[in-house]
Amino acid sequence: MKQFLLFFSLLLSITMTAQQHDHDHSGHDHSGHDHSGDHSDGHSSHEVNDFATDCGSPAKVIHHEGYDPAATAIHHISDANVLTIMDLIRIPLPAIIYNKDRGLELFSTGKFAAGHHDSGHYGYKDYVLYEGNIHRITCDDFPSTDKFEVEGFDTGHALSAEGKEIEKRYAIINGRGYHIEQKTIWDGGLLGGGVTSFYDLSPTKNVVTMFIVALLIFLVFRSVAKSYNRNDGQAPSGLQSLLEPMVVFIKDEVAIPFLKHKHKKYLPLLLTIFFFILGLNLWGQVPFLGSVNVSGSLTVTMVMALIVFVITNINGNSHYWGHIFNFPGVPWFVKMILTPVEILGLFIKPLTLMLRLAGNISAGHIAILSFVGLIFIFGKAGESFAGSMIGTGLAIPLTLFMMAIELIVAFIQAYVFTILTASYIGAAIEDHDDHH
Amino acid sequence: MTGTLAAVGAGLAVIGAGIGLGQIGGKAMEAIARQPEASGDIRGAMLIMAAFIEGAALIAILLSIFIQ
Numbered sequence: 001m002k003q004f005l006l007f008f009s010l011l012l013s014i015t016m017t018a019q020q021h022d023h024d025h026s027g028h029d030h031s032g033h034d035h036s037g038d039h040s041d042g043h044s045s046h047e048v049n050d051f052a053t054d055c056g057s058p059a060k061v062i063h064h065e066g067y068d069p070a071a072t073a074i075h076h077i078s079d080a081n082v083l084t085i086m087d088l089i090r091i092p093l094p095a096i097i098y099n100k101d102r103g104l105e106l107f108s109t110g111k112f113a114a115g116h117h118d119s120g121h122y123g124y125k126d127y128v129l130y131e132g133n134i135h136r137i138t139c140d141d142f143p144s145t146d147k148f149e150v151e152g153f154d155t156g157h158a159l160s161a162e163g164k165e166i167e168k169r170y171a172i173i174n175g176r177g178y179h180i181e182q183k184t185i186w187d188g189g190l191l192g193g194g195v196t197s198f199y200d201l202s203p204t205k206n207v208v209t210m211f212i213v214a215l216l217i218f219l220v221f222r223s224v225a226k227s228y229n230r231n232d233g234q235a236p237s238g239l240q241s242l243l244e245p246m247v248v249f250i251k252d253e254v255a256i257p258f259l260k261h262k263h264k265k266y267l268p269l270l271l272t273i274f275f276f277i278l279g280l281n282l283w284g285q286v287p288f289l290g291s292v293n294v295s296g297s298l299t300v301t302m303v304m305a306l307i308v309f310v311i312t313n314i315n316g317n318s319h320y321w322g323h324i325f326n327f328p329g330v331p332w333f334v335k336m337i338l339t340p341v342e343i344l345g346l347f348i349k350p351l352t353l354m355l356r357l358a359g360n361i362s363a364g365h366i367a368i369l370s371f372v373g374l375i376f377i378f379g380k381a382g383e384s385f386a387g388s389m390i391g392t393g394l395a396i397p398l399t400l401f402m403m404a405i406e407l408i409v410a411f412i413q414a415y416v417f418t419i420l421t422a423s424y425i426g427a428a429i430e431d432h433d434d435h436h
Numbered sequence: 437m438t439g440t441l442a443a444v445g446a447g448l449a450v451i452g453a454g455i456g457l458g459q460i461g462g463k464a465m466e467a468i469a470r471q472p473e474a475s476g477d478i479r480g481a482m483l484i485m486a487a488f489i490e491g492a493a494l495i496a497i498l499l500s501i502f503i504q
Contacts (some may be wrong), residue, residue: 253480352491359494416487419480 051156051170051177055139059170059177061152067376073369077293077362080118080132081109083205086288090114093208095134097127099198109134109202111147123148128171128180135180136198137171142178149173153180206300209292213279221275250274254419258426266425269311273304274418281361281410285403295413296361298354305354308421313346316428349424353417360413364406371398442500449500453493460485 049059083091092110099105105125112120112129120129126137126144130153137144151172158168170177183200203211224239231237236244255263255270280295294300322328324342327335374395379388464482468475 253476257480352488352495355494355498356487356491359498360490363494363497412483416483419484420487423484 049154049156049170049172049177051154051158051168051179054168054179055141056176056178058175059154059172060175061172062154067373067380069370069373069377072373073366075117075131076291076369077296077365078132079204079206079293079297079299081129081134081200081202081204082112082114082118082132083208083290084114084118084132085290087116090118093203093205095127096201096203097134097198098201099136101197119153120150123150123171123173130169130171130180133183134200134202135169135171135182136196137178138181138197139178151175205290205292206294206297209283209290209294210280210300213283213294214276217275217279246274247271250418254415254422258419258422259429260426262429266422270418270422273308273421274414277304277357277417278410278414281414282407284361284365285406285410293362293365296358296365298358301354301358304357304417305350308353308424309347309350312349312424312428315425317430319430320428349420353420357413357417360409364402364409368399368402368406371395371402374398446497446500449493449496453489456489457486460489 049062051057051059081093081095083093085091092108092114095105095107095109097105097107107124109120109129111122111124112127113122114120114129114132118129118132123137124146126142127134128137128150129135151174154170154172154177156168156170156177157165169180169182171180172178181196181198183198184196220239220243224243227237227240250271251263251267254274255267259266277295280300283289284292284294284296324346325339327338327342330338372395375388375391378391378394379385460482464478467478471478
């Protein structure tokens with residue numbers, strides 16, 4: 001055991017140094033945020049496109065050297081408009097776009113002919129596909145046709161209205177760079193996305209995966225329910241033996257302790273939450289299956305947390321609300337502090353529910369992706385074959401180790417979400433006599 | 437380097453969470469050793485408390501991702 005630990009810490013330290021080197025490297029390779037205007041001459045040796053205007057300034061495709069582990073990891077955990085299996089099979093998904101000029105538009109993302117990194121080789125009208133996501137060219141003089149060739153993409157930097165340096169993305173078409181705008185995202189621009197000229201309502205790969213998992217769960221539970229009718233009073237068989245312990249566990253360990261005699265009403269909700277999250281977690285664990293990160297997506301967990309929030313507060317009794325707005329048995333000056341804190345707590349509970357699940361699952365995926373990235377870090381992005389082999393030798397055991405941990409985390413996070421939901425609902429519907 | 441301070445913040449959050457999780461894990465082990473018959477309840481409570489601590493740490497880490 002000690003030897004194993006020693007070996008492991010050695011591996012870790014090697015990993016750390018490797019990443020450190022790479023970070024130092026990437027600082028020069030990429031025109032990162034930290035390079036403000038007066039420092040820009042520091043990397044003049046590299047060819048950089050100068051996007052003087054957003055519409056049609058001359059530009060050419062530049063292949064950025066080096067490997068950026070952070071950007072790669074973020075790209076691989078984000079949602080996309082195409083479902084890619086092993087970088088070979090790309091399943092086009094329907095795109096439903098609403099924009100203010102032309103209204104609702106429906107087309108297939110197959111029109112983009114997505115290639116490496118899920119960037120499209122072609123554009124449709126004024127839409128292009130960049131790293132799996134649909135972007136829009138907003139230039140008025142852009143000659144929009146049903147099919148135009150996209151040579152490549154690049155990023156440039158500009159100053160926003162508030163004087164902050166922002167990264168702008170450009171599509172290079174016919175030797176000219178056109179600024180491409182992202183879709184408007186759910187946060188309404190709070191996280192820096194901003195409200196842009198179009199809304200993407202398409203079923204993305206996350207949505208498709210959610211439907212697949214929901215259908216799978218439905219079919220599995222239908223067949224199990226049928227087999228309960230068939231061998232009534234006998235020992236469970238097949239899938240029953242797998243699912244019965246989990247269902248009984250949720251009922252006995254989660255629902256009954258928190259919800260007491262009212263547990264029957266909420267058990268379907270708890271079981272649905274548990275198996276849906278578990279299904280999504282496990283589906284996300286399968287490599288190459290579209291490498292989806294559904295339960296690690298803040299949007300998905302936000303909706304689930306919102307459902308829990310609404311159900312908790314709709315069912316909250318007077319005792320629950322009394323504890324929030326008028327805590328019994330405390331003097332008024334304490335209430336002045338306590339009431340705002342309790343009201344804040346009302347919203348913090350679903351917020352942490354949302355962040356915990358998304359953070360845990362994303363963190364696991366990022367860790368696995370970083371370990372796989374060791375191959376490219378050691379191999380200097382394909383230059384050194386021997387380095388790649390060393391990286392592969394490191395990456396395989398580390399990734400396996402991480403995946404084993406993630407398998408446990410998949411169950412624990414589904415369980416934690418369910419048990420916290422049960423405890424929130426339990427606190428809201430608690431009878432007065434049960435308390436203390 | 438980009439976001440160095442944010443990375444330091446994330447590291448500090450992880451140290452805090454690590455101390456907290458260590459305390460919970462250690463105490464839970466002690467409790468189970470004292471009363472093995474209550475191990476189920478203790479494990480459940482341990483996981484809930486661990487989830488709370490983890491939640492706080494994750495908020496810090498996600499903030500450090502967004503604020504750069």
